[in-house]
Amino acid sequence: MSIIEKTNINTLNILDSLKSFNPAIEDNRPAFFTSAEEEYNALYYGAGLRVLPKLSLIELAGNDVLDFLHRITTNNTKELPKGKLVETVFVSEKGRVLDKALLLNLSDKQILLCSDTHKHRLQLWIDKYTISDDVKVLTDLSPKAVFGLYGQQAESFLEWACSNFTSLENDSFTVTSVKELSLILLKTTFNNRPGLYIIIDFIKIKELISYFLADKGIYDFALVGEDAFSAYKIEQGIVEAPNELNDKYNPYELGLKGLIDFKKGCYIGQEVIARLDTYDKVQRSLKGINLPCDFKFRESLPLAVFNEAGEETGSLTSVAFSPRHKKNIGLAVIRNSTNRNEKYFIKDDTNKNIEITLTELPFRK
Numbered sequence: 001m002s003i004i005e006k007t008n009i010n011t012l013n014i015l016d017s018l019k020s021f022n023p024a025i026e027d028n029r030p031a032f033f034t035s036a037e038e039e040y041n042a043l044y045y046g047a048g049l050r051v052l053p054k055l056s057l058i059e060l061a062g063n064d065v066l067d068f069l070h071r072i073t074t075n076n077t078k079e080l081p082k083g084k085l086v087e088t089v090f091v092s093e094k095g096r097v098l099d100k101a102l103l104l105n106l107s108d109k110q111i112l113l114c115s116d117t118h119k120h121r122l123q124l125w126i127d128k129y130t131i132s133d134d135v136k137v138l139t140d141l142s143p144k145a146v147f148g149l150y151g152q153q154a155e156s157f158l159e160w161a162c163s164n165f166t167s168l169e170n171d172s173f174t175v176t177s178v179k180e181l182s183l184i185l186l187k188t189t190f191n192n193r194p195g196l197y198i199i200i201d202f203i204k205i206k207e208l209i210s211y212f213l214a215d216k217g218i219y220d221f222a223l224v225g226e227d228a229f230s231a232y233k234i235e236q237g238i239v240e241a242p243n244e245l246n247d248k249y250n251p252y253e254l255g256l257k258g259l260i261d262f263k264k265g266c267y268i269g270q271e272v273i274a275r276l277d278t279y280d281k282v283q284r285s286l287k288g289i290n291l292p293c294d295f296k297f298r299e300s301l302p303l304a305v306f307n308e309a310g311e312e313t314g315s316l317t318s319v320a321f322s323p324r325h326k327k328n329i330g331l332a333v334i335r336n337s338t339n340r341n342e343k344y345f346i347k348d349d350t351n352k353n354i355e356i357t358l359t360e361l362p363f364r365k
Contacts, residue, residue, distance in 0.1 A: 029051075029226050031225050032227050033222070033223045033224070034223075036225070041220070042150075042228075043150045043228060045152050045153070046151045046219060046220025047150075047154045047216075048151050049209070050148045050150065050223075050229050053116065054240055056144075057111055057146075059110070059112075059138040059141060060111075060137060061109045061110075061138055062133070062134035064133040065109075065134075066105065068133045069103060069110075071129075072129050073090050073267060073268075074088055074259055076261040078264075083172055084105060084171060084172050085173055089251050089256055091269035091273065092268070093269055094269065095273050095276065096269075097247060097249055097256075098122065099115050099122055100115070100245055101115075104173055106175070111199075115241035115245055117242045143203075145201070147197065149198065150195075154194075154196050157216070158185070160217050161178065161212055161216070173186040173187070181207060181208055181211070182200070182201070183200040184200075185198055231322045235288075235324075236364070244286070244318070248333075249333055252285075253282065254333070284333050287361065288332075288358070289330035289357070290329060290357045291356055302315040303315065303346055305334060306344070306347075306353070314334035316331075316332045316346055324364065329363065330356075331361075332358075334358065344357075
């Protein structure tokens with residue numbers, strides 16, 4: 001069978017599977033569309049398109065939105081120009097993470113791209129601190145879907161597929177259309193890792209995917225399922241809700257220090273965050289975890305991590321099988337130790353100690 005024939009069969013299989021595909025329903029998200037390994041390779045070397053069901057939108061309007069968010073989040077949003085975006089963190093009064101969000105300034109309104117798990121909580125948080133500010137949460141909007149596009153060919157693939165698309169500047173977005181499908185294209189650069197995102201009406205998901213599949217040209221384009229993306233997310237140290245983005249941790253512990261502006265004025269949780277930085281009080285950090293090759297993961301997460309003394313010293317928050325490493329890997333938030341030779345363990349389903357090894361993130365550059 002030729003490569004073209006195989007590609008055409010794969011495309012037909014994907015299009016057929018899209019008939020019942022609804023990423024909003026967890027049980028409806030395929031483990032893979034073609035093969036986990038093919039999709040995994042596209043995430044690094046090609047153009048891997050992933051529906052991001054864990055992300056959601058909050059749209060805000062009013063004259064005070066940027067100034068208001070400047071006063072309740074960690075980053076500088078006050079002078080955000082039209083057409084630009086900034087990533088920021090909502091933290092509690094105790095400096096614990098409520099959520100991480102991307103803020104887009106469309107001039108007439110602003111969009112917060114946040115975790116679907118925390119969307120309602122953020123809306124209540126915004127309402128709690130809106131006193132005399134001209135800030136309104138827009139409601140009764142058509143549901144939106146968010147895609148992530150990853151890999152070495154991602155940006156050039158967009159230029160191929162979208163005839164009116166030109167390369168975006170870092171930390172910016174554009175409102176455009178593809179085959180009469182209205183969408184927003186975003187480009188982020190947090191942790192020096194470029195990210196491309198697409199926002200589109202939810203009911204247009206299958207139409208957009210079908211168009212990309214039908215005309216992908218010379219590009220190694222693939223629609224990505226759960227298995228490949230779970231491995232990619234862990235290898236890159238990408239934190240998500242609810243596993244990592246929750247109020248058990250502060251931004252430092254999740255590797256989000258780059259989303260804190262230390263030159264701005266007061267914001268909710270600022271005093272706690274400042275003390276962590278000034279007095280080096282950060283006690284835990286996000287690490288990559290290598291699990292034994294024969295380890296069969298059965299437990300629900302999070303899973304306690306212990307040191308040699310049997311003391312609980314952290315939590316294993318995410319696990320996936322890595323096609324590159326041919327074993328399970330994970331993310332964990334672990335208490336900092338001065339002992340470089342300290343050993344760490346998790347318990348299997350028989351309560352037996354299973355040794356794990358720590359590694360710095362990302363697993364792969």
